[in-house]
Amino acid sequence: MEAMAQPAAVSILGMIAGLLGVIVLVSVNALFLIWMERKVSAHMQLRPGPMEVGWHGAIQTIADALKLMGKELITPKDVDRPVYLLAPIVVFLPVLLSFLVIPFSQSLVIRDMNVGVLLILAFASLTVLAILMAGWASNNKYSIFGAIRSVAQNIAYEIPLLITLMSIILMVGSFSLADIVEAQSAYWFVFVQPLAFILYITCATAETNRAPFDLPEAESELVAGFHTEYSGMRFALFFLAEYTNMFIVAAIATVFFLGGWRGPFLPGIVWFLIKVYFIIFVLMWFRWTFPRVRFDQLITFAWKILIPLAFANLIITAFILKLR
């Protein structure tokens, strides 16, 4: 809202600064998340995880990133070259842009648009294009399997995702993320919409291709799925995008259900990050607990359970709002 009132030049400068900030945030966040995932998985499996580089292996991921940068970028012989090279970039751009509208605290938002939710969801669906490009261009049967699975999965899961979020939007009456946070001044929406929260978390897990819905990269079936043929920094970009995606879906969950930056004592940004990382922890918890679902069951689950429940939730919400 504030940004809108400012003159255009300042606004553009602010956006550039914001973008730079986002790039830094994305890399730091991904490095932290990878470390966190390794630690969480390790402790759930009774092991210490990385311990060697830095305090409790805190800069292990930086060492890994350096190693990945130093690796040879292998381009297999029969790949569709332009598409193959473009895919890691395409996967990374939309996740960067999604950061533009996320309200980290009351004042810390790069550009608050009144279609913020739509923007994020639109960019989130672009990831699937990148996966399809990567899988198709790799000219590898396993990759193409992963890509096709990914497309079917993302289409199936975007519907319930949107519908669940729609019930919150109905309650607030705005697509702007800041407005949604403002509306939760009295209570968090997770308490009035618990079903929507559970549905959202389920869909978000599928949307980010994480276990138990990590079908596109199911390593016991498809080796590494769509990024089988990628190496070095190209592989790292896929990795980075995955973890940044996790941050985005967790941020949306925080904004929609957990009251965004709201919380006592601490500044808004701290509360926001605490909530985001809690959601991410839950996602990791899923990954290290459940077996992987089978592909047809995944689709069945989306169409037969998630979508009806999401619609039911939306209709009930609409009814209650109308009656009130």
Place this chain on the structure above:
Amino acid sequence: MLERGLEEKTYVLNLGPQHPSTHGVLRVELHMEGEFIIKADPDIGYGHRGHEHMAENRTYAQYLPNMARVDYLHALAYNQGYCMAVEKLLGLTVPERGEYIRVITAELNRLTSHLLWLGAYLLDLGAFTPILYTFDDRENVLDLLDYLTGSRLTYCFYRFGGVPVDIDDDFTDGCRKFIQRLRSRLPDYDNLVTKNVIFIHRTKDIGIITKDQCIKYGLTGPMARGSGIPYDIRRVEPYSVYPQFDFEIPIGEQGDALDRYMVRLREMEQSLRIVEQALDKIPSGPIMAEKVPKRLKPAAGEVYTAVESARGEFGCYIVSAGDTKPYRIKLRVPSFGNLSILPELAVDTLVADLVAIIGSIDVVVPEIDR
């Protein structure tokens, strides 16, 4: 694939030999239509080391360490089968205490095999954590076996005529502690895995084997028992001191992957029972038969012995020509028979199902390749 795939309806997918879930060096050639398998062709032999031929150039004692390398997960059953065959040739009888120690260690080894299978199977199905829990338990058994035998995986423990090392109180206490510990951990596995809705959906009605198919393909072990055939060498052709113990042969009903999983899980409980009873009942006395000749030169003849390994019936057939070296040794390994049903099971399933089926067969590929 891109050019051909557009014209032809089916294509070939190579699963293995370097695939994460083909357990070693199994290669399965899959003819597929979309994600459905229309024909699966297992290709074995990548781990061939010529164990049977090696026997012809080695003395009976020198061949002992080979047995641990045939099936490295249940090495002691193979040890036992081979020792029993040679003892039969030589006419040796193992003293009762020796047999008890053999049973205790073989059952502990069966537990390690099943625990590893449990973890690896869950890994195939995409759950990462259970394998670390099972390995935690497995390490405890391995510590016990290490204490007794000196090695952790490729045991070469039994000798012709008995066992070389007696068990002591430390070992007995450790065993009892472990039995308690594993029993307290089994509910965790139930909660984490057995009751898990995703797991049930992944394994139920997958890879159904009928009783007829079991007999047709010569399936043994948990594969046959999962289909409801109570065929366990320990019961149908008792060897060693197994008749003295009270244990059940768990069987499944439907013969699907879930039944095989349940059979193995319940077998672990039975193994614990056997070890417990054996520790209670173990008699004192010698552990080695007297008058074992230094130079083994059995008379000409042929013998066959069978033991129940973690995967099924392991048979050892020795032909002796009255020399210090066997004339021929033929090993009947359960995994070979068990794998042979794969082409039939794989038809019209998804790749994910195939992984679940291969896992539920519990193949140890070096055992097939020998």
Place this chain on the structure above:
Amino acid sequence: MVSYFKEILVGFYSLLAGMAVTIRYFVKPIVTVQYPREKIEMTPRYRGYPQLTIDPETKTHRCIACEMCARICPSQLITVEGTKFPGEKQKRATKYIHEHQYCSLCGLCVEVCPTTALEFSQVYRLAGYSREDCVIDHLIVLQKRQRLAGFVATPVPTAEEIEAAKAAEAAAKAAKEKEAKAKAEAKGKPEGEVKE
């Protein structure tokens, strides 16, 4: 319809039960050790590669180079040479090479040894950078261990010494044979005389 919701609820509950297990293990102490910094102790019977026992009395090895171990070894990887030194009753090992890269750690050599001169070492770091790294000269290893234990290292006989010992032995043998011959001749003469 009821079964539909029941399935969802039961499934959901089962997932929560699974998550309860992992979160319980999440706060449990870790069970692994940080390997190069922490090491677990090997059990007394641990089968590392075989090595020569240090006799507590003589503070040296007991190998008499009978080559039993070399013969029983399934992989034929042990090379033992021994010579009888002057003034000693039995042969003594002058060379004991263990080509560990072929060893399957079966322990048959330890069992078969008539003087119990072999024992299992507790060494478990058995990897090397080349095949040559894995060739263990046990007499050298023995010297190291003797020095560590504060004993006098048994010298490895040099080639000249072995030659000399062999020559001495051969000489002794020749002398013995000569003596025996002489004896036999001496014996033979009286016999012949009697006969005559």
